[in-house]
Amino acid sequence: MFSTNYFTSILLIAFFFYSSNLISQRRVKESAKTEVSAPLKTTPKLIVGIVVDQMRYDYLTRFWNHFGTGGFKRLVNEGFNCKNNHFNYSPTSTGPGHASVYTGTTPSTHGIIGNNWYDKEIDEPVYCASDDSYATVGAISNAGNMSPHRLTVTTITDQLRLHTQMKGKVVAIALKDRGAVLPGGHTANAAYWFLGGGEGKWISSTYYMENLPRWVLDYNSSKVVEKYKKPWNTIEDITSYKESGPDNNNYEGLFTGESTPVFPHDLPGLWDNNSKYDLLKVTPFGNSITTDFVIEALKGEQLGTDSITDFLAISFSSTDYVGHWFGVNSKEIQDTYIRLDRDLERILKYLDTKVGAGEYTVFLTADHGAINVPAYLKDQKIPAGYINRAEIQSELGEFIKYKYGSVGLIKNYSNNQLFLDHKIIQNLDLNPKEVQEALASELLSYQVFERVYTAYQMQNNEYTTGIPYIIQNGYNMKRSGDIFMVPKPGIIDYSKTGSTHGSAQIYDTHTPLIFYGKGIKPGSTALRTEIPDIAPTIATLLGIAFPNGTTGKPIAQILE
Structure with a gap:
């Protein structure tokens, strides 16, 4: 003889599977409705x-x-x-x-x-x-x-x-x-x-x-x-x-x-x-x-x-x-x-x-x-100022001359980037990565810059947040420079009147x-x-x- 509890359990199991099947069917129907009502695309004129x-x-x-x-x-x-x-x-x-x-x-x-x-x-x-x-x-x-x-x-x-x-x-x-x-x-x-x-x-x-x-x-x-x-x-x-x-x-x-x-x-x-x-x-x-x-x-x-x-x-x-x-x-x-x-x-x-x-x-x-x-x-006592590009180029030129005995390492300075002359670096038997790092370290000592990055860093690291992430997204391997300078907040390379951008x-x-x-x-x-x-x-x-x-x-x- 089966106990009352046994039959109760069987009924509960059957009810569970029946209910699950109904819920599953309803979800399928609701999903179908959603797919039908959600437009595949919008067609504005x-x-x-x-x-x-x-x-x-x-x-x-x-x-x-x-x-x-x-x-x-x-x-x-x-x-x-x-x-x-x-x-x-x-x-x-x-x-x-x-x-x-x-x-x-x-x-x-x-x-x-x-x-x-x-x-x-x-x-x-x-x-x-x-x-x-x-x-x-x-x-x-x-x-x-x-x-x-x-x-x-x-x-x-x-x-x-x-x-x-x-x-x-x-x-x-x-x-x-x-x-x-x-x-x-x-x-x-x-x-x-x-x-x-x-x-x-x-x-x-x-x-x-x-x-x-x-x-x-x-x-x-x-x-x-x-x-x-x-x-x-x-x-x-x-x-x-x-x-x-x-x-x-x-x-x-x-x-x-x-x-x-x-x-x-x-x-x-x-x-x-x-x-x-x-x-x-x-x-x-x-x-x-x-x-x-x-x-x-x-x-x-x-x-x-x-x-x-x-x-x-x-x-x-x-x-x-x-x-x-x-x-x-x-x-x-x-x-x-x-x-x-x-x-x-x-x-x-x-x-x-x-x-x-x-x-x-x-x-x-x-x-x-x-x-x-x-x-x-x-004038409002907020930290701000201006980059003196001629002064930076002069100081950096002196550093390069002292360290490498050459003044022609930099081919271009634009968009807060330095482009180096890799032929001269090769002729002087220098390591490009080490040159980048030396110049970056020198530039970081200048008061106007908050950070300095190298192309080697951009190529070999994967940044996901903050300023380095922003710099890396702007770095193009075939077109960008060798060194990237980030001025401090409030500091720009521009005239004393008017506003600018680029940072x-x-x-x-x-x-x-x-x-x-x-x-x-x-x-x-x-x-x-x-x-x-x-x-x-x-x-x-x-x-x-x-x-x-x-x-x-x-x-x-x-x-x-």
Whole structure:
């Protein structure tokens, strides 16, 4: 006879297996529902990539109360704001910045190690976008002798072109040539940049086209840029600009012909002595000129008007020019961002009408940040200062002469890197590693430097955090130098007026990153994101291949 307990146990076991089977079936069904409801890809009609040159993250918060509802606030309130976004490499400058945003990787992989750098193979300095194989389109000048040939990997714009069998259009626009050429990638339909001086018009390169399209010719001939040849005064009452320093101070540059750096700046009166149309670049009017041309491009190229996704890459360059000239704490920089907010609103409103609200996706970021003027910081009793490059070169030269009996060991000093002459090192029967270490040790003894690294360290160690991680991500084996100098925080190699950038310090790496529009989940995060994450995030959104050098990761929390 079986006991009651025996039958009870059998029933319990049967019930357990039955319940487990029901749960398993429900999970399978729920999983199937999830797979069906989760979109394989998002298909906006247009991706708009916006890079604001030299934009620190805190400009968003600092000038917030002066922004309208349709520009920065619209992007932040209705989009996804990455509050802790950083460049994960140095040098933090325009060429590497734009390349990293669009390739999803760092200079160690994409090869754009600076705006300019010493090319070890040809033994001369090179510019990141220059290419004498091509000629200027739209002017008699060498300003259009440009191409992306020094970019060694694909961009997100290239991948869109490849994915759509070259049917998706890519157009890139910036005042600066490098701000258009590098985002456009290798396969852009067009890239346009602004020729200043006495010209005041948009040009391109034979890399993209033989002749300017009719809409560009019409725009240039209209002379619409002439309306910006006017005095630059603040767009709001200057007394309300409480988020910036005094208008008249010793930390700002002067236009030729000015005695004080104050509003209003008489652009017509300053015109001839300040390179004419180039003067507009150093004002917020340069961003407005860019906005005007962007809207004409949307019309002329019919971007975002069919079911195949197009890509419009925009870079606002005047923010960088103004920051360099007047500094990050100036009334001029505040006015520039208040005006840029209105230009962003113009673009978004036009996109709503032309492409359709909810039918496009935008990301906005920067190519680097910037430091507050060290002279100002010093006056506030904050540690800061300037590098005397001539003094360093003299002292280092004396050290080399004393130690090695030669003065020709250094071939180039740029981007806080030293390039050594390896032929001389070999002829002197010296060990390259030991020479690097000796010079690094000497440089570390100089007061302006916080750290010094060697190429040997970059090649043989794997850094995962901190400054060495940032330096290593900027180190390219074939293109970078032998010794890397990291100035102390607050110390720069620049003039005593205006702000600059380029370092591995946080004021140069912390920049905004906002996603907005179709396929983007509204919200924000304080988790760290990095610039190379942008391209794979957009690729994941579109369901296309990552750029072929990608080292970043998709930011999963922003995607619906």
